[in-house]
Amino acid sequence: MQHPPAEIGMAVADVDTPALMVDLDAFERNLKTMSDAVAKFGVKLRGHSKTHKCPIVARRQMALGAVGACCQKVGEAEAMVHGGVTDVLVSNQIVGRTKLRRLCALASLAKIAVCADDAGNVEDLNTAAVEAGITLSVLVEIDVGSNRCGVQPGEDALALAQKIDRSSNLSFGGLQSYHGSAQHMRTYDDRQTAIGSAVAKTRETIDLLGKNGLTCGIIGGAGTGTYQFEANSGVYNELQAGSYIFMDADYTKNLKQGGGFIDEFQNALFVYATVMSKPGDTHAAVDAGHKAYSIDSGLPVLRDFPELEFAGASDEHGKILLNKAFNDSNKSLNVGDKVFLIPGHVDPTVNLHDWYVCYRGDRVEALWPITARGALQ
């Protein structure tokens, strides 16, 4: 872990760069907006820690009503539990003896559940639970449209749920029904149609399980792009949105019903960067590249200079194109100036940093360690 690029109480202008900055006012508004939304719909929130990798954030979500946290990795679950999160769902398959032992060991510290989509993996989960002397809650992941992981809804899901239910040290925990690829569909209608299909498949599976005496404790899924559909479905009872806390340049391209871009959540996470070179009036280079933000969903956007194009990134550099209108204006970007970049994709960007530099107004208020940064296993 590197040392933090700021000190508490410091002026934002003095923070060293690149730094991962959290606008606490915007972050807190986002937490409240989602908390109010799930309360209105009568569902629970189980925010995804793969976004923030920080138990402080998970506990802030829980303080506003979230039932616990989702994780993708055992290492993330460990970081959450060690940081005081008492209820963790690993919304993913966990494969391999080492990881299963670690997962089961966590069950002595917190409520733990995990997902499965494979009969052999269910047997391995049971073996690990037997060895640890625990009963592990296992959800069946069904493929509701992403075509990545998950058994088919209906009979395949039933067969796996029955296998879990018959296992000596497992309990059937419900369904994992996450439609990942729907989150970034640009139009409202496309997202609504995709989740409509996911809801139908999930409902059909719940009904089949019910006829066979199996009750779903958790019916989980949803992300920031679609949460309103799952919340309003009458089927899902736990939402797993993560990115809403910070938002990113990609999510803000999603269109909402009736036109315009989704705007109930604000950008609260930025990569702070310094102009390190300005060789002429055509462009400026900042000191943040691939190692400070992920470009898998596109390049960053300049928060305060939307008129300028962020034209490219290399390992440690980002290139901002200047233009005549900008150069002729009263604005400028010179060597030493600092800029706020809105990352293209929040989750893999957070994973590049060891610290959140949390600020309110122009002052650094807190430094939060990103303890699950790099928790790959």
Added chain:
Amino acid sequence: MQHPPAEIGMAVADVDTPALMVDLDAFERNLKTMSDAVAKFGVKLRGHSKTHKCPIVARRQMALGAVGACCQKVGEAEAMVHGGVTDVLVSNQIVGRTKLRRLCALASLAKIAVCADDAGNVEDLNTAAVEAGITLSVLVEIDVGSNRCGVQPGEDALALAQKIDRSSNLSFGGLQSYHGSAQHMRTYDDRQTAIGSAVAKTRETIDLLGKNGLTCGIIGGAGTGTYQFEANSGVYNELQAGSYIFMDADYTKNLKQGGGFIDEFQNALFVYATVMSKPGDTHAAVDAGHKAYSIDSGLPVLRDFPELEFAGASDEHGKILLNKAFNDSNKSLNVGDKVFLIPGHVDPTVNLHDWYVCYRGDRVEALWPITARGALQ
């Protein structure tokens, strides 16, 4: 820093995933190949630590004749110096009081040089050197074709070099003439032409500096894609290649003279991943995604199954397409099977991991901490 996913002496098959694996035999061949090449050309190697982020690797390069290491960040330089590297060139601009103080503090532990392309930055460098009571070596970065950082060759470079030379606590250290965008030009001819132009601009600048009484100690540049041209130029005296130690999927697409792909260096770095889901016979999902490898230069390639397409990545998943020929063969990829992925781009991939799991044959031989991982500032 996360704990390592392996133990020394363990079978490779037992290493937990995702893990960053170094094939020591291939790595050592790559070190030797470059060492022999620079010796043949009569130039020095100053391998770039932005690739490996690990002083153990830098010292292995130095044991075979490298004069020191390049860094891009002060934090990288600190990691190298603290790990025993005695001669560091920061091949980049360093902007801001905090970083300049850290940079100058390193000069009490090792030989330190840095680059500049801005008159104001040269003044700041001198102020920091005065405060630290040191003399700092400063190279002028010239733009030899990448159009990113660097003053123009010729008169602009001379003016900045003279300013450095006149500064009380700076010494003019030479020229930084790196053509980054030439490294990945696919054809031999394109790379040769690009570096031919860079060499001409560098030579012209050296001549102008010489007429004005300024001698270049270091004339540095070159990367894995072009090093032979700079080495053979009679102009450059230090090569800054980094990726050659590990190679990646992108570099192996470069064509060599006379046809075929460049092959003097072998892939020595892999992301080890486990099949975590195989919902049918169409695809398998592995447990490594954006947080285990960078896709800025393309998706990973399967080392042992080149016939299979690695079709997509998400945050924690990679998707491998299966096909009828594969499914009908005696090969298989089932839940729990492990695969070696050749990353698309080595530098930002290394930066995602805390440990190199170094193996020889089928045994883990060493665990090397990637101490400059996340050294952004």
